[in-house]
Every structure is written in C-alpha cells, then in structure tokens.
Amino acid sequence: MADVWELDSEGIEERVAFRAQVRDLVWRETKRRMRFLGFSEHEGPATPNALAPTSAAAKAVHLMYLEVATEVGDAARELAVDAATRAGRAGASYADLGDASGITRQAARKRWPEAVGTHWALYLLTGKSHPHGMAVQVLRSSSKAIETGRTAVDEGALTKDGAVGAVVINAAREAVWACYFDDGTCALEEITLPDDLQNVPAPGEEGHNDWLYRWEQHITRLL
Numbered sequence: 122m123a124d125v126w127e128l129d130s131e132g133i134e135e136r137v138a139f140r141a142q143v144r145d146l147v148w149r150e151t152k153r154r155m156r157f158l159g160f161s162e163h164e165g166p167a168t169p170n171a172l173a174p175t176s177a178a179a180k181a182v183h184l185m186y187l188e189v190a191t192e193v194g195d196a197a198r199e200l201a202v203d204a205a206t207r208a209g210r211a212g213a214s215y216a217d218l219g220d221a222s223g224i225t226r227q228a229a230r231k232r233w234p235e236a237v238g239t240h241w242a243l244y245l246l247t248g249k250s251h252p253h254g255m256a257v258q259v260l261r262s263s264s265k266a267i268e269t270g271r272t273a274v275d276e277g278a279l280t281k282d283g284a285v286g287a288v289v290i291n292a293a294r295e296a297v298w299a300c301y302f303d304d305g306t307c308a309l310e311e312i313t314l315p316d317d318l319q320n321v322p323a324p325g326e327e328g329h330n331d332w333l334y335r336w337e338q339h340i341t342r343l344l
Contacts, residue, residue: 286340
C-alpha cells in the first residue's frame with residue numbers, strides 16, 4: 122500500500138480529483154432520483170447540505186444520497202472482484218492484490234479466495250480394491266473441481282474401476298476438500314484430511330509420491 126506521505130503532489134491531486142468525481146457522480150444520480158421525492162427536474166437543493174439540517178426534506182435527500190452511495194459501493198466491490206480475478210489469471214499473487222487494494226496479503230486472500238490460482242487439481246482414487254488407480258484433472262475454479270469430484274465418486278459406486286475417493290488441491294498446494302464413497306451408508310462422505318495430508322507437494326517435488334501413498338492408505342482405511 123502506498124503511503125500518502127510518499128506520494129508526490131501530482132499523485133495526491135489526482136486522488137483528490139478522483140474522489141471529487143465520485144462524489145459528483147453520487148450527487149448527480151441523487152438529484153436525478155429526487156423526482157421520486159416530489160421535486161421537479163429543475164428543483165431541489167444545489168448541494169447535499171443546502172437544506173435546513175433538521176428539515177424533513179433534508180432527511181429524505183440524505184437518505185436518497187445514502188442509497189445511491191451504497192449502490193456505488195456495491196458496484197465498486199463487484200468491479201474489484203472481477204479485477205482481482207483477472208489479475209490472478211494474469212499471474213498476480215495475493216501480495217500483489219493486497220498492494221493494489223491497500224490491504225494485507227492475508228486480507229486479500231480472505232476477500233478474494235478464488236482470485237489467485239485458477240488451476241485447481243482434482244485427484245481421484247479409482248478402483249474398488251487394491252491396487253487402486255489414480256487420475257488427476259485440472260480445473261479453473263474450486264466449485265467446478267469439487268462438483269466434478271463429487272460426481273465422479275457418486276458415479277464411481279456403479280463401476281468396478283470408478284472413483285472411490287477425491288481431493289481438491291488449490292494453487293498453494295493445500296487440500297481444500299475431500300471425500301470418499303462409504304459402502305456402509307452407500308453415500309458420498311465429505312471428510313477433513315488429517316494435518317499431515319493438508320499440504321501437498323507438487324508433482325515432481327520431493328514428497329509428492331509419498332503424499333499420494335499416504336492419501337491412498339487413508340482413503341483405503343475408510344472404505
């Protein structure tokens with residue numbers, strides 16, 4: 122986040138001018154809506170504070186102003202979500218998003234949990250009995266990865282070589298969702314993996330094959 126004291130005078134003037142443009146936009150839209158308050162097109166106060174502070178008209182105008190300002194804030198948040206998502210797809214990190222929006226990396230991750238890391242790995246454990254097989258898919262959203270994993274395990278119960286377990290891993294190589302097919306209840310069971318399976322080494326990294334083996338053993342014990 123840029124410190125306001127580190128900005129040159131031109132940068133400060135640009136920010137002040139931008140905020141003035143936003144205020145002007147909110148006020149112009151408020152005046153446009155004043156017809157709902159009984160004002161004609163050319164009537165109404167020239168500024169938000171032109172009316173007597175305690176008058177009923179001032180109350181109505183200020184509430185209308187608040188309504189418009191809230192809508193602007195909602196629209197800005199929607200634009201920020203879209204911008205953060207597109208930045209993440211372009212390779213921006215949560216630290217980058219935090220710097221751009223004036224918040225910490227952790228706050229950026231919490232605000233836009235799916236912005237960074239559009240590649241979500243879905244690991245499927247296949248086959249009814251040992252040795253199990255393994256299948257990996259890469260998807261562009263966590264919801265799609267989870268939906269695909271849930272469907273695969275649900276349908277896997279119908280075939281000998283179908284999926285019996287699934288786990289979704291985010292771009293930070295963290296397990297964010299897991300499940301297996303419980304033959305006892307004949308239903309998919311969502312589970313939380315133990316701590317030693319939460320972090321997943323990337324393919325090719327030391328420990329990746331060991332993680333796959335331990336995850337397979339964990340699911341096998343549940344079947």
